[in-house]
Amino acid sequence: MKKYIGxxxxxxxxxxAIVDEAGNVLADVSSESYGQQGPQKVLDNIYQLIxxxxxxxxxxxxGIGVPGPCNQMSGSMTLSTNLPGxxxxxxxxxxxxxxxxxxxxxxxxxxxxxxxxxxGAGKGLAVVYYVTISTGIGGGLVVNGQCVSGKHGFTGEIxxxxxxxxxEKVNYLAxxxxxxxxxxxxxxxxxxxxxxxETITTKKVFELAEAGNEKATEVLNGVIRDLAQLFAxxxxxxxxxxxxxxxxxxxxxxxxxxxLKEEFNKITHEALHDTPFVxxxxxxxxxxxxxxxxxxxxx
Amino acid sequence: MKKYIGxxxxxxxxxxAIVDEAGNVLADVSSESYGQQGPQKVLDNIYQLIxxxxxxxxxxxxGIGVPGPCNQMSGSMTLSTNLPGxxxxxxxxxxxxxxxxxxxxxxxxxxxxxxxxxxGAGKGLAVVYYVTISTGIGGGLVVNGQCVSGKHGFTGEIxxxxxxxxxEKVNYLAxxxxxxxxxxxxxxxxxxxxxxxETITTKKVFELAEAGNEKATEVLNGVIRDLAQLFAxxxxxxxxxxxxxxxxxxxxxxxxxxxLKEEFNKITHEALHDTPFVxxxxxxxxxxxxxxxxxxxxx
Numbered sequence: 001m002k003k004y005i006g007x008x009x010x011x012x013x014x015x016x017a018i019v020d021e022a023g024n025v026l027a028d029v030s031s032e033s034y035g036q037q038g039p040q041k042v043l044d045n046i047y048q049l050i051x052x053x054x055x056x057x058x059x060x061x062x063g064i065g066v067p068g069p070c071n072q073m074s075g076s077m078t079l080s081t082n083l084p085g086x087x088x089x090x091x092x093x094x095x096x097x098x099x100x101x102x103x104x105x106x107x108x109x110x111x112x113x114x115x116x117x118x119x120g121a122g123k124g125l126a127v128v129y130y131v132t133i134s135t136g137i138g139g140g141l142v143v144n145g146q147c148v149s150g151k152h153g154f155t156g157e158i159x160x161x162x163x164x165x166x167x168e169k170v171n172y173l174a175x176x177x178x179x180x181x182x183x184x185x186x187x188x189x190x191x192x193x194x195x196x197x198e199t200i201t202t203k204k205v206f207e208l209a210e211a212g213n214e215k216a217t218e219v220l221n222g223v224i225r226d227l228a229q230l231f232a233x234x235x236x237x238x239x240x241x242x243x244x245x246x247x248x249x250x251x252x253x254x255x256x257x258x259x260l261k262e263e264f265n266k267i268t269h270e271a272l273h274d275t276p277f278v279x280x281x282x283x284x285x286x287x288x289x290x291x292x293x294x295x296x297x298x299x
Numbered sequence: 300m301k302k303y304i305g306x307x308x309x310x311x312x313x314x315x316a317i318v319d320e321a322g323n324v325l326a327d328v329s330s331e332s333y334g335q336q337g338p339q340k341v342l343d344n345i346y347q348l349i350x351x352x353x354x355x356x357x358x359x360x361x362g363i364g365v366p367g368p369c370n371q372m373s374g375s376m377t378l379s380t381n382l383p384g385x386x387x388x389x390x391x392x393x394x395x396x397x398x399x400x401x402x403x404x405x406x407x408x409x410x411x412x413x414x415x416x417x418x419g420a421g422k423g424l425a426v427v428y429y430v431t432i433s434t435g436i437g438g439g440l441v442v443n444g445q446c447v448s449g450k451h452g453f454t455g456e457i458x459x460x461x462x463x464x465x466x467e468k469v470n471y472l473a474x475x476x477x478x479x480x481x482x483x484x485x486x487x488x489x490x491x492x493x494x495x496x497e498t499i500t501t502k503k504v505f506e507l508a509e510a511g512n513e514k515a516t517e518v519l520n521g522v523i524r525d526l527a528q529l530f531a532x533x534x535x536x537x538x539x540x541x542x543x544x545x546x547x548x549x550x551x552x553x554x555x556x557x558x559l560k561e562e563f564n565k566i567t568h569e570a571l572h573d574t575p576f577v578x579x580x581x582x583x584x585x586x587x588x589x590x591x592x593x594x595x596x597x598x
Contacts, residue, residue: 079570127450148442148537150537150538150539151426151538151540151574152538153538154535154538154568154570155536155537155538156536157535157538157568160535160567160568161532161535162528162531162532164463164464165463165528166463166465229461232460232461233460233532233536235453236455236456236459236460237454237457237532237533237536237537238440238449238454238536239449239451239452239453239454239456241449267459267473269378269453269456269459271368271377271378271451272453
């Protein structure tokens with residue numbers, strides 16, 4: 001069975017693993033990523049980690065998931081807020097030169113979507129749209145087992161999709177951007193306001209709603225209505241075979257899923273109502289999805 | 300050079316053509332479609348038309364563009380408002396049995412997008428999103444020379460994307476659906492209201508705005524702002540290599556394009572600002588795109 005090296009590179013930590021083509025992690029190592037110290041330090045550390053992996057040279061290729069959009073043509077990051085110095089740095093070329101294996105990079109959300117589409121919840125489906133709802137909201141589109149990252153790697157950069165332009169200005173994102181209306185922190189923010197209590201957490205809003213608290217329920221009704229509009233929009237743009245939902249907010253899957261589906265159905269054509277909404281299945285989509293990058297390119 | 304049969308089937312007319320792989324129409328015939336008389340009559344007419352085409356049996360396959368979303372698995376239409384009796388009718392199977400050539404169907408907007416991506420404005424690009432702004436608003440996604448029609452063929456059914464939920468209820472579409480805010484008829488509707496004149500047409504609104512009329516300019520500013528939000532949303536979901544814009548409203552290309560680009564840039568990340576917005580190039584995208592369907596499936 002073919003094997004691949006997956007690298008899940010974040011601003012704080014990095015993990016390198018050998019993954020087989022079925023998505024099993026055969027070996028892995030991790031460390032801090034030295035993300036603030038620039039490409040040379042970050043890459044030297046990655047090389048060292050990979051060389052600790054057993055028989056790493058026999059792998060078909062290397063895939064690297066990074067925290068930001070990537071340009072597939074140049075093999076570099078388009079933006080690198082959490083990895084200073086990596087914007088337009090020749091990432092792929094540099095790694096290939098050092099390790100002698102064909103290398104690919106892509107955004108962490110795209111890579112997580114790839115993992116779910118190839119060996120996870122959407123295994124074998126033609127069109128999968130992955131959405132992660134966490135501190136931020138991001139996503140990825142996988143068609144026929146390949147990330148469709150787009151011209152600038154911005155496919156799935158859905159945080160700034162405007163859900164309702166008549167909301168309050170929260171931060172640098174557009175007024176009414178979905179990330180400010182339905183992410184984890186925005187649920188907490190809205191709960192704090194509705195309940196006039198600054199200690200309210202995202203988790204607490206769900207707990208209160210489940211216990212019948214009207215104000216918390218109202219907050220979540222609004223959030224879920226906003227999410228439904230996001231998914232209705234996604235369905236109109238790409239009509240996937242499955243939506244795969246990941247991220248911390250999905251810990252409240254039991255609360256969210258039936259209500260989200262109900263709201264989605266209210267604002268979409270009935271032909272779309274059998275679109276499956278499924279929670280992400282993989283525990284380590286980052287490193288597995290990264291490893292699937294070379295596989296998705298035919299290696 | 301390989302040749303294909305393209306069929307552009309509408310509710311009123313039908314056109315059949317032999318098209319070579321470069322997109323040249325070599326021969327064509329057309330007639331009314333008998334769209335209200337059910338599948339038997341519509342298909343018998345198509346068979347007769349195709350048999351009039353010179354040496355039609357030597358074509359690689361048949362592609363049919365139809366006015367509604369299609370299920371690629373079953374080879375049938377999911378919805379067929381303008382072709383009664385075709386919903387769930389085994390379209391592909393029936394044609395293949397009669398004519399003995401491999402057959403494919405897809406929505407007319409998807410097919411137009413395919414034509415533009417393969418031999419038109421977006422020739423050779425990896426990811427093309429086609430948007431037609433006319434009586435309605437529709438679109439199509441083409442990735443690596445193939446329509447990504449989606450689970451229910453609803454990819455590109457973007458008419459109902461909600462741009463601003465605080466608008467007036469116009470018809471069966473959602474409040475604030477882009478088709479009710481930025482299609483040709485909605486430009487006329489808004490112009491009539493702003494100018495208090497029921498005779499105002501879409502074309503007249505553009506003429507008045509070009510002549511400096513403030514109310515008409517205001518109407519178009521709003522419409523273009525709404526369209527910009529649609530394109531910003533599309534870019535976040537799929538980040539195409541090019542937007543190709545077709546449809547009657549694009550006759551006002553000179554007025555729309557620079558303003559649309561400016562508004563798009565205001566609400567998107569600067570990395571996206573070089574995304575090309577290009578007017579559709581082909582005069583007959585329907586029949587050419589239909590003919591490209593078998594080619595896009597490797598024939």
